[in-house]
Amino acid sequence: MASRSRVTIRDVADRVGVHPSTVSRVLNPATRGRITPEIVAKVNAVAAELGYRPNQTARGLRTNRTQTIGVLIPDITNPLFPPIIRGIEDGLGAHGYTAILGNTDNIAARETEAVATMRARQVDGLILATARRDDPIVAECIAEGLPLVLVNRTADADGVSSIVNDDALGIALAVRHLKTLGHTRIAHIAGPRSLSTGEARRRSFLEIIKAEGLEADEALVAETSAFSEDEGLRACADLIAQDLEFTAIVAANDLIALGAYEAISDAGLTCPDDISVTGFNDMPFVDRLTPPLTTVRIPHYELGREAGRRLVELIETPDSPARATTLRPELIVRGSTVAVT
């Protein structure tokens, strides 16, 4: 049989000639001070010699803390998420926590199922990158007191901690950039309004357009049902077909912008000569497209890292208040936006 975690606290104790509880106290930094330095040294030496590693399962049973947290994401193959996950792991790892992942494909039933199996594994908290604005899982966690942090997207519920991008700023950067280039009629292809990102970017767009004194024509805002290339293509084709005479498009994300590229070329036009396009996210390789995409870069890694840290804080200091944090994005100017001629 595999000699998995063969050496237990009792082995160490027997070898040193003390009681297991003493070994436990030595190994716990908080109680180490109560033990004679000599014994501390001996226990540490023997533990190292035997290669003792505390059994997290046993510890978890006793303390009701597993140092494990659950992370729900829509789909790890969407290039948006890996940096967030990496950030989460780094944010957690510094404190000894480990993440378990669940892909939900944005399907509510899978989310529920994933949360159930994570709770069976006694996770100490949850990070959701999947939240819808009215997500029932969010409500459930709040009700049951399970520490929760939302990342990337937020929800409408209050009393929930979240780390998201400053979408208003991102949209403002894109719009002001286009204004500087001389564009006055700017269209927006919005994301789904059921997601906080879709809604926030849409609302911000309308506000900024007014604030900047540009042409505020509601017809210039197209709706999509998903942040996808197909939807971007469809919505952009609609926009073009209506003869609205816009010279630039602010897309709610990069995939929608890709769809817009296609619709523009399908219509016999060119980007950026006829229509400038901006994206949102700065996905890998959008700098290699023709033309390279001007887009708003979201600090995904930092979003994840903050989420990890925040969750640890929530778990370890029980009464820490819920906070909504936004991180600042950055405009990356490339070849898909040019001055109007």
Place this chain on the structure above:
Amino acid sequence: MASRSRVTIRDVADRVGVHPSTVSRVLNPATRGRITPEIVAKVNAVAAELGYRPNQTARGLRTNRTQTIGVLIPDITNPLFPPIIRGIEDGLGAHGYTAILGNTDNIAARETEAVATMRARQVDGLILATARRDDPIVAECIAEGLPLVLVNRTADADGVSSIVNDDALGIALAVRHLKTLGHTRIAHIAGPRSLSTGEARRRSFLEIIKAEGLEADEALVAETSAFSEDEGLRACADLIAQDLEFTAIVAANDLIALGAYEAISDAGLTCPDDISVTGFNDMPFVDRLTPPLTTVRIPHYELGREAGRRLVELIETPDSPARATTLRPELIVRGSTVAVT
């Protein structure tokens, strides 16, 4: 305090009026048959009513099986890995197993550390996507009897299960495709020889070139120290500087191919008119490059799923033999390869 997994097997037992062990037997499919159907029904009803979920931590302590497996990958933000991970999760999830992830950035010390924390968490097995040909972790797992599956890359050790791409076939597809287009002097930019993929593709290239009766000139094989764009650029520039008169390059992976694109354009040449290029992996978005990259598509998702299934098999049927499995890749012809003129 949070009422985490408040309802225990004892609660169910008390409510039904039976002993906890009876409830346990009802819940375990293997022992359910020994209990009176009436009681089975009642226990199930009460368990459902109370929302009972077995505490995996307690179960793990008792059974010494956590239904958790550790997955080591170099870097989740490398687009190669997300589909593999997704596949692993699907392959495991069907059997109730969950994965915990560790990013190692190909740093040996981090690998060791990650394995240590995973073992402290009592993982039932390991999947490594990080293996070097002489990886010490592989040796350690074999020695200690910890179930192990290698995916994507394999190691030289024997007695180890692995699921990898059929690199020989992939290279053959690329070379034959170029031969069909009339190329006779074909260069190869190889990956690091310390990785099984780098070595296998290199060896296969030399074999296929001979087998197909093409010009076998060792000078046409360039070496790199990493599967990166920078190294591809450097190696390809070297190749071009030597005036070797090749008309096509088989790159060991897509990133190296990207570097080759750059070196070709730096030299004032064009791809594919002057030099055809093939990649390996079919990363996302390489179909959007100019020119779109002809490449070998590896079934990454399937690789992962097979790895997950294989590991479950290894864990649940102790004496199952180690097997090395290869999956068939596919050539995706795009615009970076043309006939010689």
Place this chain on the structure above:
DNA sequence: AACATCTGTGCAAACGATTGCACATATTGA
């Protein structure tokens, strides 16, 4: 009718760690 064999359930001991409590011994103060 007496005994052997099944069946279904309960009992209690694990798994490996943590932690409140008790109790020696050492230290301090008067």
Place this chain on the structure above:
DNA sequence: TCAATATGTGCAATCGTTTGCACAGATGTT
């Protein structure tokens, strides 16, 4: 010198499940 306090360690219960063993009652055999 004696009581009061402090200090360091051991004891034993506990976390929630699983599982070998025991045992009562039912069933089968001769």
